[in-house]
Amino acid sequence: DQRAAAALVPAAMLLEExxxxxxxxxxxxxxxxxxxxxxxxxxxxxxxxxxxxxxxRRELAEGMQCAEQALARLADVDPATARLTHLGTRxxxxxxxxAVLSATGQYAQCNAMLTQALQRARQDRxxxxxxxxxxxxxxxxxxxxxxxxxxxxSAQSIAERVTSDLYEAVQQLTRSTKVAELLGEVAVAANEAxxxxxxxxxxxx
Numbered sequence: 001d002q003r004a005a006a007a008l009v010p011a012a013m014l015l016e017e018x019x020x021x022x023x024x025x026x027x028x029x030x031x032x033x034x035x036x037x038x039x040x041x042x043x044x045x046x047x048x049x050x051x052x053x054x055x056x057r058r059e060l061a062e063g064m065q066c067a068e069q070a071l072a073r074l075a076d077v078d079p080a081t082a083r084l085t086h087l088g089t090r091x092x093x094x095x096x097x098x099a100v101l102s103a104t105g106q107y108a109q110c111n112a113m114l115t116q117a118l119q120r121a122r123q124d125r126x127x128x129x130x131x132x133x134x135x136x137x138x139x140x141x142x143x144x145x146x147x148x149x150x151x152x153x154s155a156q157s158i159a160e161r162v163t164s165d166l167y168e169a170v171q172q173l174t175r176s177t178k179v180a181e182l183l184g185e186v187a188v189a190a191n192e193a194x195x196x197x198x199x200x201x202x203x204x205x
Contacts, residue, residue: 003030003033004031004033004034004037004043004046005034005039005042005083007027007029007030007046008042008045008049008084010026011023011026011027011030011046012049014026020053020056020057023049023053024053027046027049027053028050030042031043031046031047031050034046039083040073040077040082041077041082041083041084042083043070044070044073044074044084044089045084045089047066047067047069047070048066048067048089048093050066051063051066051067051093051096055096055099055100060100060103064097064100064101067093067097067100068097070089070093071090071093071094071097074089074090088126090117090120091117091121091126091129091133092129094114094116094117094133095114095117095132095133095136097113098113098114098117098136098140099136099139101113102139102140102143107140107143107144110140111137111140114136114137115137118130118133118134118137121133131157131158132157134153134154134157135153135154135157137153137157138150138151138152138153138154138156138157141153
């Protein structure tokens with residue numbers, strides 16, 4: 001059902017405008033359509049939107065339930081056929097769950113979940129998200145009054161963000177190099193075409 005996917009754009013706009021009640025109604029109408037149509041990627045994004053609404057309202061149990069549903073549904077998303085890219089979605093959802101666990105005093109569960117998420121982010125080379133997860137671990141340690149551990153995680157968060165910046169710089173350099181190589185190939189091809197035209201003129205003269 002295309003209407004389920006089409007709901008994502010106005011939902012994002014309503015979220016930005018802080019019209020959460022209208023957004024919630026829109027998402028709740030679109031969610032069963034996505035489920036009936038078998039669109040797990042759309043379903044995950046809609047559930048994430050609901051998670052944001054619940055957490056904003058301090059409805060922690062409901063927010064946790066939506067985040068857990070989204071994570072479970074994310075396993076059914078095939079990147080080859082998905083309409084949306086969910087790069088980083090797993091870490092956003094995990095971080096949201098971690099925040100709920102920490103807020104409700106379930107520090108050990110929060111620490112275990114975030115540590116696992118950080119390991120996976122490093123394993124998948126998702127450098128853009130490792131710093132955020134490490135920062136969440138620092139916040140969790142601080143909630144427990146463990147200043148030493150909080151400072152350790154905070155230092156790791158800074159280090160992860162430096163790694164992320166370096167990785168992005170390398171990626172940009174690689175892209176620039178590829179563009180330069182492509183432009184070089186185009187220039188060579190243009191020169192060859194010009195030489196061919198000159199040779200043809202010589203034959204016709």
